Amino acid sequence: MYNILSGLRVIEAASFVAGPSGGLYLAQMGAQVIRIDQLGGGPDFRRWPLTPAGDSLYWEGLNKGKQSVAIDLTRAEGRELAVALAAAPGDNAGLFLTNFPVAGFLSHAALAARRADIITLRIMGWADGSPALDYTVNAAVGVPDMTGPAGDTHPVNHVLPAWDLLGGAWAAFAVTAALLRRRTSGEGAEIRVPLSDLAATSLGHMGFVAEALTQGDRGRMGNDLYGAFGRDFALADGARLYVVAITPRQWRGLLAALELADGICAIEAATGADFAADEGARFTHRAALFPLFEAAFGAAVLADLAPRLDAAGVTWGPYQTLAHAVQHDARLFTGNPQFETISHPSGLTYPASGPAATLAGEARGPQQPAPRLGADTDAVLADVLGLDCGAIGRLHDAGLVA
Known part of the structure; x- marks a missing residue:
């Protein structure tokens, strides 16, 4: 109060x-x-x-x-x-x-x-x-x-x-x-x-009305973040994270934490996209990008991965139940x-x-x-x-x- x-x-x-x-x-x-x-x-x-x-x-x-x-x-x-x-x-x-x-x-x-x-x-x-x-x-x-x-x-x-x-x-x-x-x-x-x-x-205010008028209804895309890179990923220990990379810094940090720079360069060469500079390109080519990330996240466990993500400045958050959060999450x-x-x-x-x-x-x-x-x-x-x-x-x- x-x-x-x-x-x-x-x-x-x-x-x-x-x-x-x-x-x-x-x-x-x-x-x-x-x-x-x-x-x-x-x-x-x-x-x-x-x-x-x-x-x-x-x-x-x-x-x-x-x-x-x-x-x-x-x-x-x-x-x-x-x-x-x-x-x-x-x-x-x-x-x-x-x-x-x-x-x-x-x-x-x-x-x-x-x-x-x-x-x-x-x-x-x-x-x-x-x-x-x-x-x-x-x-x-x-x-x-x-x-x-x-x-x-x-x-x-x-x-x-x-x-x-x-x-x-x-x-x-x-x-x-x-x-x-x-x-x-x-x-x-x-x-x-x-x-x-x-x-x-x-x-x-958010552009949905103009989009509907000029491009029609937006289709469903599950948990994919519209217009940028973001989705949920499962880890080897059963944990599930939501990861977002909107800015160039977030994108570079994510690649560094997962050691995916070489694989991403190959996709850029094949598509002509510059994923570091263009967040929209990460969304457009998400079908090619996601398998790399799924494999990297799927081979990791939260205890090891979380410090790497934080050190790299990655924006991420764990999925957890409200009951768990109210009993254990100090930030919330x-x-x-x-x-x-x-x-x-x-x-x-x-x-x-x-x-x-x-x-x-x-x-x-x-x-x-x-x-x-x-x-x-x-x-x-x-x-x-x-x-x-x-x-x-x-x-x-x-x-x-x-």
Whole structure:
């Protein structure tokens, strides 16, 4: 945790990945992020993976460092409380992050009627308001048809929800950008971040759209790195590595580590290619190159090869399971200062991840767990809305909050 956003108050009414991850990133940089939760939890409160007791590891991972106010949003009085929280006054408040529908009681228009300079950030499926998830958007843009073994025709969706995670990052960025503008202009903002637009624009930025228009769909190529030299290789001891050589230095280092310079010279003579100078040529002629590398890697064992690869400046990484990595890999998990072992609302104690960005030279604050559902209801109603004990007690008695 860092404190560079200390003093900001963000109200979040969101579920699943994109919205909550945006709030998570803001909280881990020091903002006060207050979740509005439905009594009993929203649609992702019991989402897998679950503990044996039925608590969601997913939910408590995405909501670290936040506060939770539990409100009955099915009743008009409860919805009024949610609107009041989102539109509460304050120079560093009036920031609302949600994936609720465009229309309804939490619409930008409804909130702006209460606070003209409010900033709303709305995660959406399709830009026209139609529902979508990361996986359905990914299917629509054609990425699964480019993924998987060459020659296979079954679509392969990536296990990580790329557009959701990118959506959370965009949400945090756009909210803070709009706040900077509001401080100079006084203007609020309605910001919409559809997953469909995230996918389409990202593919446009990386040249996929232009490629499809001018050259057609990219074919499947298994684990081959498109446009350069990269692939997985099996070793004699059963280990498997992914090796990449994009720059001339990486290429020369790889040849030196595997003692393949003579064999590569023969292929260059036969093809007229200059593999050191042209990374595209390494991709074009990969069918001729790969057998040499397969043989070299297949005769090596990891304990001997790893030091040679590192000494030569080769870019490589081992294939390993996540369970193995979280228990043994110091760079990623066991020795990574991004993680701190804390107790969580589920009752389990395990490492919690902090912000991915590191502020060099600044100490990280302690990790904060996710809240218990409604744990901060009374404090938030008092601090943000100024309700006294009697008023809060009456809301409890009426079953509007918990």
